Amino acid sequence: MACAAVAALTMAAGAQKLPWQNDPAPADKNQLVHFLYPEQIQVAAGQDRVVELHFKVNDGLHINSHAPREKSLIPTQLMVIEPPGLNIGPVNFPAGTDYTLAAAPNDKLSVYTGEFVVQAHVKATSGDHLIQGALRYQACDTNSCYPPRKVPVTIDVVAK
Amino acid sequence: MLSEDSGSTRIKGKAKADKDVKRNLLVVAVVVAVLAVMVWAGLANYRRRAAEQAKAKQIQAVLSQSPTKGTDSPEPVFTNPLANKQAPEFKLSDTNGKKVSLSSYKGKAVVIDFWATWCGPCKVEIPWLVKLRGQYAGQGLEILGVSEDDLDLDDPAALLKEKREIAEGAAKLGIDYPVLYDDSNVAKPYGGIDNLPTTFYVDRTGKVVGSTVGLVDRDEIEANIKKALAGGDTTKGQS
Numbered sequence: 001m002a003c004a005a006v007a008a009l010t011m012a013a014g015a016q017k018l019p020w021q022n023d024p025a026p027a028d029k030n031q032l033v034h035f036l037y038p039e040q041i042q043v044a045a046g047q048d049r050v051v052e053l054h055f056k057v058n059d060g061l062h063i064n065s066h067a068p069r070e071k072s073l074i075p076t077q078l079m080v081i082e083p084p085g086l087n088i089g090p091v092n093f094p095a096g097t098d099y100t101l102a103a104a105p106n107d108k109l110s111v112y113t114g115e116f117v118v119q120a121h122v123k124a125t126s127g128d129h130l131i132q133g134a135l136r137y138q139a140c141d142t143n144s145c146y147p148p149r150k151v152p153v154t155i156d157v158v159a160k
Numbered sequence: 161m162l163s164e165d166s167g168s169t170r171i172k173g174k175a176k177a178d179k180d181v182k183r184n185l186l187v188v189a190v191v192v193a194v195l196a197v198m199v200w201a202g203l204a205n206y207r208r209r210a211a212e213q214a215k216a217k218q219i220q221a222v223l224s225q226s227p228t229k230g231t232d233s234p235e236p237v238f239t240n241p242l243a244n245k246q247a248p249e250f251k252l253s254d255t256n257g258k259k260v261s262l263s264s265y266k267g268k269a270v271v272i273d274f275w276a277t278w279c280g281p282c283k284v285e286i287p288w289l290v291k292l293r294g295q296y297a298g299q300g301l302e303i304l305g306v307s308e309d310d311l312d313l314d315d316p317a318a319l320l321k322e323k324r325e326i327a328e329g330a331a332k333l334g335i336d337y338p339v340l341y342d343d344s345n346v347a348k349p350y351g352g353i354d355n356l357p358t359t360f361y362v363d364r365t366g367k368v369v370g371s372t373v374g375l376v377d378r379d380e381i382e383a384n385i386k387k388a389l390a391g392g393d394t395t396k397g398q399s
Binding site for chain 1: 276280308325354357
């Protein structure tokens with residue numbers, strides 16, 4: 001499992017645009033990857049908890065894993081804002097599976113297809129918190145590639 | 161009986177009243193004229209925007225997406241929005257900092273290849289384009305690679321880094337034709353490129369005679385190149 005420090009941007013969550021809201025908000029039908037669940041989690045206040053974030057890549061597509069084999073390829077990344085009282089620790093991405101384009105059989109890619117799970121360590125003080133973030137990905141099918149996109153990730157955290 | 165003075169006062173009063181009426185009429189006329197100009201400008205602006213929106217919708221509509229059986233990926237159904245139309249003009253910087261305009265290639269057949277450094281299928285196709293350019297350059301073929309890599313136009317340091325990476329990526333692929341940075345959204349008048357590679361074939365008169373989306377086989381690329389070379393001059397490009 002690839003482990004990475006989350007791109008946790010400790011910005012004050014206000015009316016300010018979030019980093020992944022710079023692009024025109026893509027309608028969900030245009031998303032090639034979907035955030036499945038959880039929408040809400042309950043955690044013990046002050047204790048570290050691993051949260052599993054489930055995503056699904058549309059059939060017929062693949063996205064680069066968090067650790068693509070080539071530098072020029074765009075890795076899948078999780079970007080979140082830490083709300084006050086909530087801390088997000090290391091994020092574990094699954095290892096990619098091998099994928100080869102028929103036209104380039106010698107180039108092995110590291111990709112995610114179908115459903116995949118990203119694990120994030122969450123620690124929160126007592127109360128309700130809202131994690132807002134996005135998964136940035138770049139998808140391709142067998143013949144073409146799509147520009148990088150961001151799928152929103154929003155989770156209610158109830159810490160008791 | 162009125163005195164002469166009071167008669168004079170009455171005449172003066174009437175003249176003043178007439179003057180006031182005239183001034184009021186003038187003010188009303190000016191206000192009406194200003195309002196009329198504003199309404200006219202508003203209508204003209206509305207009509208222009210409506211026409212632009214209709215044109216944009218028309219271009220977007222041809223690049224529709226329909227799900228393929230057994231998959232929920234957006235399989236593009238591509239109808240070339242520019243078929244038999246003049247290729248939209250552009251002027252972009254190449255990796256050497258030189259400004260390159262499409263119109264400067266009039267008289268040549270031009271392949272406009274939209275690609276990106278992160279696009280795997282583009283990297284399969286590009287070596288074929290390099291070879292085909294070598295093969296057909298003598299007949300008047302040029303290829304322009306338009307990079308669709310993200311450019312951070314607000315951050316000069318990031319922009320410089322991104323441009324350097326594109327140039328390095330192009331060099332790594334052995335690209336020997338001009339590679340252009342799309343820093344002014346040239347992709348938009350070309351139908352809003354959403355899949356890479358997307359390639360347009362432009363004949364010697366500047367007319368789009370073919371296009372492909374996604375990786376296609378080498379023979380199809382070569383056939384389109386021949387069509388572009390033959391277009392506008394039927395005596396050439398028939399090899």
